[in-house]
Amino acid sequence: MASATTAVKLQRRAEAALRELATRYPDTRTPLHHDNGFQLLVATILSAQTTDEQVNRVTAQLFHRYPDAASLAAADTEEVEQLIRSIGLFRNKARNIVACAGELLARFGGDIPGDIAALTTLPGVGRKTANVVAAHYLGLPGVIVDTHFGRVVRRLGLTEQRNPDRVEDDIRAIVAAADQSTFSAVVNRHGRLVCRARDPRCADCALAPLCPSACLPGQPGGTMPA
Ligand code: SF4
The missing domain is CATH 1.10.1670.10 (Helix-hairpin-Helix base-excision DNA repair enzymes (C-terminal))
Known part of the structure; x- marks a missing residue:
């Protein structure tokens, strides 16, 4: 110390x-395109080991097809894979975002949990992703x-x-x-x-x-x- x-x-x-x-x-906004907390969470999960530009290219269609946690939770994972297949680790990421949407729905009524600790209990969400959502959506201090x-x-x-x-x-x-x-x-x-x-x-x-x-x-x- x-x-x-x-x-x-x-x-x-x-x-x-x-x-x-x-x-x-x-300009301290995140470069990841999003209209709400759900979209920011999903885009951030997708951004691991991939450029923000690549993520923005796939999320336009992804969010059009699955605009909220309920629709993504009910999605066919293979169909999600097809939509995001141009980004790295797309199979894992497809599984994670569908599972994450399911947990959001089951445990938080489809809303974004209000703190970093709760966010990190979601599938595919580590501290980096949780801190992005804290800083850019929840208005909490994010590192x-x-x-x-x-x-x-x-x-x-x-x-x-x-x-x-x-x-x-x-x-x-x-x-x-x-x-x-x-x-x-x-x-x-x-x-x-x-x-x-x-x-x-x-x-x-x-x-x-x-x-x-x-x-x-x-x-x-x-x-x-x-
Ligand atoms: S090492 Fe230090 S001085 Fe060099 S670019 Fe980085 S912050 Fe700047």
């Missing part, structure tokens, strides 16, 4: 990063740890953890609850656009002055966690 002094230092670094990034990435987010917060020295659940714990400890959803969105965006996995653009990065991993021309580079 970080000492009190270290925790305050990390808290200040996270706040400074948030200030910088929030001005650069003012969405995907590959981009994890990489950037490690490079910023805000955590040394690689396990997504532990990364989430560390970030929740240093970022104010009211800022966690925005922090997740802007850090994710920064990871996609600037702090990229193979070629981080440190020379163009607004966070370089506060980043212990910054690799700048004419200066000794920091260590660069993946």
